[in-house]
Each structure stands twice: as C-alpha cells, then as structure tokens.
Amino acid sequence: MLSPYGLDIIESCLTCKTRSERLFCDLPGAALQAFENIKYATAYPKGAVLFVEGQAPRGIFVLCKGRVKLSICATDGKTLIVKIAEPGEVLGLSASVSGKPYELTAETIDPCQVNFVKRDDFLRFLKEHPEACFKVAEQLSEKYNTACHEVRSLGLSHSAGEKLAKLLLEWSSRNGEAAKQEPRFKLALTHEEIAQMIGTSRETVTRLFADFKRRQILQAKGSTLVIRNKAALRLIASNN
Amino acid sequence: MSMETAIQQSCLDCVKRFDRPFCDLPKESLEDFNSLKSSGLYPRGTALFREGQLARGVFVLCEGRAKLSVCAESGKRLTVRIAGPGEVLGLSAALAGTPYEMTAELLDNATVATLGRKGLLQFLHAHREACLQVVNLLSQDLHVAYDQVRSIGLGRTRRPRASRVH
Numbered sequence: 001m002l003s004p005y006g007l008d009i010i011e012s013c014l015t016c017k018t019r020s021e022r023l024f025c026d027l028p029g030a031a032l033q034a035f036e037n038i039k040y041a042t043a044y045p046k047g048a049v050l051f052v053e054g055q056a057p058r059g060i061f062v063l064c065k066g067r068v069k070l071s072i073c074a075t076d077g078k079t080l081i082v083k084i085a086e087p088g089e090v091l092g093l094s095a096s097v098s099g100k101p102y103e104l105t106a107e108t109i110d111p112c113q114v115n116f117v118k119r120d121d122f123l124r125f126l127k128e129h130p131e132a133c134f135k136v137a138e139q140l141s142e143k144y145n146t147a148c149h150e151v152r153s154l155g156l157s158h159s160a161g162e163k164l165a166k167l168l169l170e171w172s173s174r175n176g177e178a179a180k181q182e183p184r185f186k187l188a189l190t191h192e193e194i195a196q197m198i199g200t201s202r203e204t205v206t207r208l209f210a211d212f213k214r215r216q217i218l219q220a221k222g223s224t225l226v227i228r229n230k231a232a233l234r235l236i237a238s239n240n
Numbered sequence: 241m242s243m244e245t246a247i248q249q250s251c252l253d254c255v256k257r258f259d260r261p262f263c264d265l266p267k268e269s270l271e272d273f274n275s276l277k278s279s280g281l282y283p284r285g286t287a288l289f290r291e292g293q294l295a296r297g298v299f300v301l302c303e304g305r306a307k308l309s310v311c312a313e314s315g316k317r318l319t320v321r322i323a324g325p326g327e328v329l330g331l332s333a334a335l336a337g338t339p340y341e342m343t344a345e346l347l348d349n350a351t352v353a354t355l356g357r358k359g360l361l362q363f364l365h366a367h368r369e370a371c372l373q374v375v376n377l378l379s380q381d382l383h384v385a386y387d388q389v390r391s392i393g394l395g396r397t398r399r400p401r402a403s404r405v406h
Contacts, residue, residue, distance in 0.1 A: 072386065074394035082389060094379035103386040126375065130368040133375055137364070140378035141332035147385035148310065148341035151320060154392045156312035199393045238313045 005045050005111035010064055012036060013115070022088030023142070024062065024135050031129040038121040042114050050091060050106040050114065057095035057102055059118040063087050066112030067188075070104045071196065081197040083146055084109070084189070090139050096122055097136070109188075154199055163198035164208050165237035168218070172227050184226045250274055251353070254302070260326030262300065262373055269367040276359040281351055288329060288344040288352065295333035295340055297356040301325050304350025308342045320388060322347065328377055334360055335374070 010016045013036050019025035027035060039062070044050070050061050053072055061068075068085040082104060085091060095102045096119045117125070126133045157163045177183035189197070191205040198205075212218040217233055219226040227233055251274045257263035265273065279302070282288070288299045291311055306323045320342060323329055333340045334357045346352075355363070364371045 072390050072394065074390075078394055080389070080393040082386070094382040097375055097379040098383065100379075100383055103383060126372060127368070130365070130371055133368060133371045134364060137335055137371060137375050137378060140375060140382060141336040141338075144332040144378060144382050144385055145336065145338060145341055147382060147389060148320075151385060151388045151392060152310040152312070152318070154389065155318040156310065156314075156316055158314075 005043055007043050007065055007111050007113050009041060009043055009113055011041060013039070016064075018087070024090050024139055025088060027129070027135065028131050031125075031132045034125055034129060035117070035132070038125060039115040039117050042116055044108050044112045044114060046108055046111055048108045048112070050108070051102045053103060053105045054101045057092060057099065057119055059116055060093055060096050060122050061091040061106065062115040062117070063089045063091060064113040064115055066108060066110035068112060069107045069109050069193070071107070072104055079196045080199055081193060082150055090136070093136065093139060093143070097126075097140075160198060160200040160204045161208055161211075161236055162238075163200070164194070164205065164212075165233045167194070167198060168225070168227065169230075169233055169237055172225075172230075181230070182226055182228055183230070184221075184224055187220075187223050187225050249279055251277070256302075256325070262328050262377060263326060265367070265373065266369055269363075269370050272367065273355070273363060273370070276363055277353040277355045279351060279353045281349065282346055284346055284349050286346045286350075288346065289340045291341065291343045292339045295330055295336075295338060295357060297354055298331050298334045298360055299329040299344065300353040300355070301327050301329065302351040302353055304346060304348035304352075306344045306346050306350070308344055310342055321384060328374075331374065332378060332381065335364075335378075 013019060013025065013032055016025065041064075044066075050068065051058070063085055065087055067087075068089075068091060069081055070083045070085055070091070071079050071081045073079050085106070091106050092102055126136060153163060153166060157166070171185050172178070172183035174185065177185060191209070192202045195202045195205045209218065212233075213220065215229075215232065217227070217229045219228050251257060251263065251270055254263065257270075263270075277300070288306065289296070301323060303325055305325075306329060307319055308321050308323055308329070309317050309319045311317045323344070329344050330340055337357070364374060
C-alpha cells in the first residue's frame with residue numbers, strides 16, 4: 001500500500017521482511033501475532049510530533065521507517081537533541097512502562113511509518129509474553145547506554161570543538177566506514193540541529209566546520225562529509 | 241555499617257525485601273535467585289565494577305551506598321548519582337552484554353549480592369515477574385539518566401509543555 005508521503009507501508013508485522021534484523025520486532029510467532037492484534041500502523045509526514053515532553057504516556061511508538069528526533073527543552077526554549085532514532089526503535093518505552101510523563105519530545109525528521117500501541121494493551125502484552133518483556137529490557141538497556149553516553153559527553157567535554165569531533169567520529173564509524181582511512185558519511189542534519197545535539201549555538205557549529213575544513217581535517221562534497229585527517233579529529237575529541 | 245555485621249545470607253529471610261522493588265519477588269522466583277546469587281561483605285572504597293569493563297553480572301546493594309560516576313580521558317570525573325540499598329547496579333550492561341557505562345564505588349562497608357550475567361539471563365528467561373521488575377527498574381534508571389542529561393545539558397528543570405498539548 002502506498003501512503004501520501006511516498007512510503008511503502010508495511011501493513012502486517014507478520015510479513016515484514018526487516019523484522020529479523022530489529023531487536024524488538026524479532027519476536028516468536030505467538031507474541032508477534034498478539035502484537036499484530038494490538039498495534040495501529042500509521043504514516044506521518046516530516047515534522048510530525050509523536051509525543052511531547054511532560055505529556056502523560058499514551059503508549060509506545062515502534063518506528064518502522066524513517067527517523068525521529070528525540071529532544072528535551074528548557075524553559076527558555078533552548079533545545080537539546082538527545083538522539084536521532086532509527087527504524088526498529090521503540091519510542092516512549094520507559095514512560096509507558098513506568099506511567100511517568102514522556103521524558104522527551106519525539107518529532108519525525110523524515111516521512112515515517114510508526115506502529116502505535118496503547119499503554120494498557122502494551123502492559124498486558126508484556127505480562128503475557130515474557131519473550132517480548134525480555135526484548136523490552138534489552139531496548140531499555142540500549143537507551144540507558146545512550147543516555148549515559150550523553151551525560152558523559154555533556155558533563156565532561158571541555159569545548160564545543162571536542163563534542164563536535166566526537167559526534168563526527170561516531171557518525172563516521174557507522175555503515176562500515178570505521179576502518180577506512182578517509183571515512184565518509186551523509187550529513188543528514190542542519191548546523192542548527194547539530195548545535196542542539198552538542199549543546200552549543202548554530203554559529204559555533206558553522207565556525208567549527210569552517211575551521212576543520214581550513215585545517216584539512218574535513219572536506220565537504222555536497223551533503224557528504226569526508227574525514228581527511230582522522231588522527232587530528234581524534235586528537236580534538238580527546239581534548240589534547 | 242561495621243565490617244563485623246553478619247551478612248544476610250538468604251534472601252528468603254530478609255525482612256527488608258518487601259520494600260525493595262527488585263527483591264519483592266514471588267517465592268519461587270526468590271528461591272531461584274537465592275540459589276544463583278552469592279553474597280559478600282565489601283569494604284568502603286571497593287569498586288564493584290569499572291566503566292568500560294565488559295559486564296560480568298549485576299550487583300544488588302543489600303546494605304550500604306555506592307557512588308556511580310563517569311570519567312573523561314583527561315581523568316576528570318563526574319558523579320552521576322548515589323545508589324542506595326535495594327538498587328541493582330550494572331543491569332543494563334549485563335543485559336545488553338556491553339561494557340559498564342559507569343564506575344560503581346562503595347561509599348560504605350556494604351553487603352552486596354552478585355549474580356553473573358549467564359545466571360541473570362537464565363533467571364529472567366525463567367521468571368516473567370522478575371523480567372517485568374527489571375523492565376520497571378530500567379525505566380526508572382532511564383528517567384534518572386534523562387533528568388541528568390536535562391540538568392547538565394540545559395541547566396534547567398523540565399518545561400511544562402504538556403499543558404499546551406490537546
């Protein structure tokens with residue numbers, strides 16, 4: 001089925017070809033059938049808000065396609081992007097389990113397919129299917145790991161340059177680029193969004209990119225970034 | 241707590257377990273946990289585990305407190321929080337099979353029940369109530385971690401934005 005946002009919607013989890021690669025979705029037959037019965041497949045355009053920080057939890061959102069920006073916000077409007085969620089992630093999980101308000105705001109940055117499950121249905125599903133419960137524990141562990149990484153980066157990094165260098169090295173280590181001499185990756189976020197990921201201003205990010213390019217550490221080819229001098233970037237990341 | 245204090249050897253006889261989310265398990269689960277865990281008395285200053293070390297298992301703080309911290313390459317250290325009696329430490333890393341995210345160092349002489357990773361996974365697969373309890377604990381840990389991110393990254397408390405959502 002084609003949706004208005006050009007997404008090829010996966011109507012049934014039972015026939016989804018990618019579920020075996022995804023931590024939460026790779027459930028045994030009975031649990032998968034039970035999940036299929038309680039989920040609502042929905043398509044969202046770019047820029048849709050799935051839930052807002054502070055809102056009482058309605059349920060979980062399994063991201064099937066597209067990416068979602070997870071952020072927190074201060075009273076002065078300053079925003080910090082905690083993570084860019086990728087397909088296969090379950091959003092709103094800890095709030096739905098604990099009953100506490102959502103800790104983050106989730107906003108789509110691509111057209112997305114999301115499977116929504118109401119909180120009561122989800123809690124019942126967890127009680128009835130221990131395998132699913134174990135997978136949820138694994139997902140929560142991953143999220144906790146990411147949150148700790150963020151705490152370390154925000155609390156212990158000395159400068160915006162150090163944080164940006166760490167972020168670029170992390171992105172460059174994906175998609176089999178880690179071992180390459182000059183890893184390359186697509187820069188999918190704006191300078192404003194990168195600034196929100198490392199807790200600095202857009203101007204600082206733009207200045208740092210210009211500085212890294214001038215020093216031949218980075219090279220931009222359209223929206224693709226090439227790390228020309230990995231050693232120099234690592235040195236900046238380790239605050240030396 | 242003094243080092244001479246007798247260790248509570250059996251979880252089945254522990255009177256404090258009813259007040260502790262992880263320990264308040266059904267009898268059968270508790271018996272199984274009791275047979276899998278080993279208890280020990282550790283002096284103040286002991287590092288139960290270190291950040292970056294591959295997770296060996298979980299540590300249930302029966303008595304005493306532990307400081308959880310992260311460290312930069314420069315040696316600069318940030319205390320994330322202080323864990324108290326009843327808390328389970330190293331849970332997420334042990335479940336995921338990844339390195340510990342933090343260092344846990346005892347602030348008091350403490351009684352700690354340890355359960356190896358293999359035993360933990362076996363235990364959780366066999367006892368759904370325990371697995372649900374672990375999911376609850378991890379959710380709480382995650383809330384605390386996001387509060388830390390908010391407080392360090394934004395230096396403010398949560399914005400009451402939900403009031404504007406209809």
